[in-house]
Amino acid sequence: MREIENQPWPRACLQVYTGNGKGKTTAALGLALRAAGRGLKVFIGQFMKGTYYGELTGVDLQGDLIHIEQFGSAHCIPLRDPPHQEDINLADAGMKRSLEVLTSGEYPIVILDEISVAVHFQLISESDMLDLLDARPSHVELICTGRYATPSLIDRADLVTEMRVVKHPYDAIGLGARDGIER
Numbered sequence: 208m209r210e211i212e213n214q215p216w217p218r219a220c221l222q223v224y225t226g227n228g229k230g231k232t233t234a235a236l237g238l239a240l241r242a243a244g245r246g247l248k249v250f251i252g253q254f255m256k257g258t259y260y261g262e263l264t265g266v267d268l269q270g271d272l273i274h275i276e277q278f279g280s281a282h283c284i285p286l287r288d289p290p291h292q293e294d295i296n297l298a299d300a301g302m303k304r305s306l307e308v309l310t311s312g313e314y315p316i317v318i319l320d321e322i323s324v325a326v327h328f329q330l331i332s333e334s335d336m337l338d339l340l341d342a343r344p345s346h347v348e349l350i351c352t353g354r355y356a357t358p359s360l361i362d363r364a365d366l367v368t369e370m371r372v373v374k375h376p377y378d379a380i381g382l383g384a385r386d387g388i389e390r
C-alpha cells in the first residue's frame with residue numbers, strides 16, 4: 208500500500224450520516240467540496256445509483272480532486288422483493304472497487320454513499336460491510352451515508368449524525384425530487 212505523504216490530520220475518522228431526513232448525501236458532497244478546497248483528493252462511490260445526478264458533472268467543475276463512480280443500475284429496487292442478481296453483482300463490484308480505493312493510498316477521503324441502504328436491501332451482507340470497515344487504513348477518512356445504518360456500523364463510527372425529518376415538502380405538498388436540489 209502506498210502511504211499518503213504529509214498526513215493532513217492527527218487522526219482520520221469513520222463518519223456516518225443516517226436517518227430519514229434530507230441531507231445525508233448533500234452533507235457528504237459538501238464535505239468533499241470543502242476537502243477539495245484544501246487540495247485533498249476525494250473518492251465518492253454511490254451504491255444503488257445509476258441515474259444522472261448533478262454531482263456527477265458538478266464535481267468536475269472544481270478541478271480533478273473529486274472522483275465519483277456509481278455502483279448501481281438505473282432502475283428502482285422494491286424492498287418487498289428479493290434483490291435481483293444484477294443489483295447484487297453491481298453492489299459486489301462496488302465493494303471490490305471500494306476496497307481497492309480505500310487501500311490505494313491515493314485518497315485521504317472516501318465517501319460510500321447509500322452503503323447503509325445497500326445493506327438494508329441485502330445487496331451487501333453486513334459482514335462484508337464490516338470487513339470493508341476493518342480494511343480502512345487509519346489515515347483514511349471514511350464517510351458512510353444512507354438510511355438504516357446498522358447498530359454495528361454506528362458502534363464502530365467516530366462520528367454519527369442522524370438526519371431527522373421536521374418537515375419535508377414531499378409530505379406537505381407532494382413535491383418530488385428536483386433537479387439541482389435532490390438530484
Ligand code: ATP
Binds near residue numbers: 228229370384388
Ligand atoms: P439528499 O441527497 O437530498 O441529501 P438524502 O441523501 O438525505 O438526501 P436519501 O435517503 O438518500 O436522502 O433519499 C433519497 C431521496 O429522497 C432524495 O431525493 C431526498 O431528497 C429524498 N428525501 C430525503 N428525505 C426525505 C423525506 N423525509 N421525505 C421524502 N423524500 C425525502
Ligand code: MG
Binds near residue numbers: 321
Ligand atoms: Mg442519499
